[in-house]
Amino acid sequence: MHRRAAALLRAGPRGGGAGALRRPRNLIEGLGCGSIINVPVIADGRTLGVLNILDAEATYDDDAVVVAESLAPPAVSALLNLEKENR
Template identity: 45%
Template sequence: MTELLARLAEPGQPETLYRALQEETQRLVGHKLFTLLYVDGADVARVWSSHPAEYPTSGRKTMGATPWGAHVLTGGKPYLGKDKAGIRWAFYDHALIESMGLGSVINLPVRYDGETIGTCNLLDAEHHYDEEKLSKIHHLAPLLIPAFLEARRK
């Protein structure tokens, strides 16, 4: 954690932090897709993607009133989807997700001042993620607060 905090002071923000978080989550729990999205009204806007061809940065989508949105965006709780059924329940673009060989997800809400301002998202093969892996990374989400507040101002 100390290393990640030190990265906040380095030049080239927020990309320096985004890359460091991608590397740290890979080390701690692994992932095949890593994305970061900030909340912008009813939309979420992607500011980082490990697979920009499929999930480009600056991509936007309206989340609307979905069960996933109620859980993560409104409720501020992490979402752990262990299998393809969990992916299908949460995401309308589940066909693209599955076509990439992905079948499990962790979504970490980034919370500030009582609201969710973004999410950190890790996806991998079906049954890759469990509660133990979630517990290894949930504490990293607050590191994104400064970058997401800045993104929302622009």
């Protein structure tokens, strides 16, 4: 079975699992964002960063997660280049 690395979260009261994000959650909700997709950007087993995609509640579905995951590979190249420049 394939397990997704990306996560679709709900910032609203039904979000349940976002308790560790209380302060950012208040900011996110204040901006009117209730749907969040977080996609880890990983190269060679090392997390380089996370793509955070936010919009109004109930905006995203599983298809949106698939599209968001497709953004991670180009982000790997960009972040690795940025690391090289900052050495």
